[in-house]
Amino acid sequence: MQGFALYPFDPPGDIASLRADLRAWLAVNQPQSDVVARANCWASFDPDFSCALGAAGYVGMTLPARYGGGDRHPLERYVVIEELLAAGAPVGAHWIADRQTAPLILRYGSEEQRERYLPGIARGELYACIGLSEPGAGSDLAAVRTMARETADGWRINGQKIWTTGAHFSHIMLALVRTEEGSERNVGLSQLLIDLDTPGITIRPIIDMAGHHDFNEVFFDDALVPHGALVGEHGQGWKQVTAELGLERSGPERYLSSHALLVALIDTAGPDPAPAIATLIGELTAEMWTLRQLSMSTAAKLAAGEDPMVEASVVKELGNAFEQDMPRRVQAIVTSGWDDEDDLARLLRALLIASPSFSLRGGTREVIRGIIARGLGLR
Amino acid sequence: MSDARALLCDTARAVFAEAETVGIAPIEEAGFGLLLVAEEQGGFGGDWGDVNAVLQIAGMAVPDLPVAELIAGETLQPAATVSLMAGAMDRALTLSIDHVNTRQQFGRPLGKFQAVQQSLAVMACEVRAVGAVAAALAARLDTAKLDAAAAGFEIAAAKLRANRAVGVVTSIAHQVHGAIGFTAEYELHRLTVPLMRWRGAHGNDDHWAQILGRQVAALGGRGLWDTMTARDA
Numbered sequence: 039m040q041g042f043a044l045y046p047f048d049p050p051g052d053i054a055s056l057r058a059d060l061r062a063w064l065a066v067n068q069p070q071s072d073v074v075a076r077a078n079c080w081a082s083f084d085p086d087f088s089c090a091l092g093a094a095g096y097v098g099m100t101l102p103a104r105y106g107g108g109d110r111h112p113l114e115r116y117v118v119i120e121e122l123l124a125a126g127a128p129v130g131a132h133w134i135a136d137r138q139t140a141p142l143i144l145r146y147g148s149e150e151q152r153e154r155y156l157p158g159i160a161r162g163e164l165y166a167c168i169g170l171s172e173p174g175a176g177s178d179l180a181a182v183r184t185m186a187r188e189t190a191d192g193w194r195i196n197g198q199k200i201w202t203t204g205a206h207f208s209h210i211m212l213a214l215v216r217t218e219e220g221s222e223r224n225v226g227l228s229q230l231l232i233d234l235d236t237p238g239i240t241i242r243p244i245i246d247m248a249g250h251h252d253f254n255e256v257f258f259d260d261a262l263v264p265h266g267a268l269v270g271e272h273g274q275g276w277k278q279v280t281a282e283l284g285l286e287r288s289g290p291e292r293y294l295s296s297h298a299l300l301v302a303l304i305d306t307a308g309p310d311p312a313p314a315i316a317t318l319i320g321e322l323t324a325e326m327w328t329l330r331q332l333s334m335s336t337a338a339k340l341a342a343g344e345d346p347m348v349e350a351s352v353v354k355e356l357g358n359a360f361e362q363d364m365p366r367r368v369q370a371i372v373t374s375g376w377d378d379e380d381d382l383a384r385l386l387r388a389l390l391i392a393s394p395s396f397s398l399r400g401g402t403r404e405v406i407r408g409i410i411a412r413g414l415g416l417r
Numbered sequence: 418m419s420d421a422r423a424l425l426c427d428t429a430r431a432v433f434a435e436a437e438t439v440g441i442a443p444i445e446e447a448g449f450g451l452l453l454v455a456e457e458q459g460g461f462g463g464d465w466g467d468v469n470a471v472l473q474i475a476g477m478a479v480p481d482l483p484v485a486e487l488i489a490g491e492t493l494q495p496a497a498t499v500s501l502m503a504g505a506m507d508r509a510l511t512l513s514i515d516h517v518n519t520r521q522q523f524g525r526p527l528g529k530f531q532a533v534q535q536s537l538a539v540m541a542c543e544v545r546a547v548g549a550v551a552a553a554l555a556a557r558l559d560t561a562k563l564d565a566a567a568a569g570f571e572i573a574a575a576k577l578r579a580n581r582a583v584g585v586v587t588s589i590a591h592q593v594h595g596a597i598g599f600t601a602e603y604e605l606h607r608l609t610v611p612l613m614r615w616r617g618a619h620g621n622d623d624h625w626a627q628i629l630g631r632q633v634a635a636l637g638g639r640g641l642w643d644t645m646t647a648r649d650a
Contacts, residue, residue: 044552044556047649053649057646121646124642297642300641301638301639301641301642302638303638304633304634304637304638304641305638307634308634309635309637310631311630311631311634313627315630316626316627316630316631316634317623317626317630318626318630319629319633319634320573320577320626320627320628320629320630320631320633321577321581321622321630323574323633323641324573324574324575324577324578324625324626324629325578327550327570327574327578327645328546328550328574330645331549331550331553332549335549352541352542352546355538355539355542356542404535406538407534407535407538407539408531408534408535410538410541410542411534411535411537411538413541414510414537414541415514415518416514416517416518416529416533416534416537417529417534
């Protein structure tokens, strides 16, 4: 490996005033939401907030102006994202559309698709979900079986997606489907952009163990979408999807989504904490600082047009471990009871229950470690 | 990496290779003690980015020689140790990967076993983390003109993070090497024993966790984020 040089995080423009402007905007516009909603804010759905954020120019920041975007640098967007997460702003509604779907449409989509979808995403009005997992596939994405057959009228889709975050409030799904009958594994797959109000699509909730409704099952029963729904090249779905996953694995959400708990721990401990609590705060701070360096460096590499697959996986692996570890270590040291109703106790309970998902979403820990091992030359 | 730094690293590799057998003298003679001394005072005029690069090579090649003491003063020894640790960990990872790709058991190289791959992925994450904190600390020290007090937050965070990586890195490196890694003739212990020593040197985990934890407690929860973002180079 010969030393890990940090890729320089060097955004253009006046970053200090970008942060200051956004903080001032949030002070006025961020809803006074509950501390638990703030803790897992990229799952908090608030369309009013998303639209206001879009109107203020903080959604679709990197899209070209001709599609309603802000023409900003990806690292300016990065700064905005980390500020939104650190503040616990409810970004869940537009999150996936802004992070993944819009860049993918811009890169691979047709001109018609760009004009049709990007302006709504940039306004914070149009929401998207990602149709990857299926029953029997899970982390083995190449096992996708949902079939789209090309007919004279368009693509006819049959099959089922599962674990689809936000399908119940999304307008579109970017789905990985099999478009060559009888094809195997990662060959013969394509991406389709599906309007979710198409007849033949049924969305059913899956309630998670925290009682939340983020996931869904999505059924396609002879759903017909136009020829123009194909994104990018026919049969190139696998390549397009793996490029997309890099956008999902290294962002600040991989270490900042439980940030509210660290804030609550520090505020509860006060300015002169007991030694054991000072130790824990110090250790968690060192880890968070490290993750921030790794995440910024990876973002800079992505922004430079490189493909930091391994770096992104390192951020996800260490970030997930940090976020799972934090509530456990806080619980081990604070006196809050399970049923207490103060902020720290409620946050702790919510994050302990949510934490098993952290090393599942966006690729399981084992798959991520496999990607790193390949990067080390072991596979 | 700049051309000047690349040249410096080439020199360091050659000089340290010689020093491996004869001791610190060639390193002193080559003038590495003048790395941070300004050019107008007859020195090399280097920055901490250069020191970080050279000490990482020292951590790989001559971990037992007092190169850090030769280059940097007392207040910067914790930072220097982070660079040594990053280098030694990187080298331990390289040795481990080479070993599992070469050594065959049950009819195939050890590296083809998923259990071994998963262990080495965990180790690689720690090694990358320490490389990252060494680089980020270097950037901060250069912005702060090598003022250790001004980089107090970064020194504490980096040394603490590097210390905490030692357990995982040394245990996985030895585990995947099997018994050969525990012998005096094989070179792994030349890296892992210094790593164990460095964890306790220039501030153990508790020392830096207390310093950092108290500093953060005084900032308050929101203050931590504001401070961290305000310190970006």
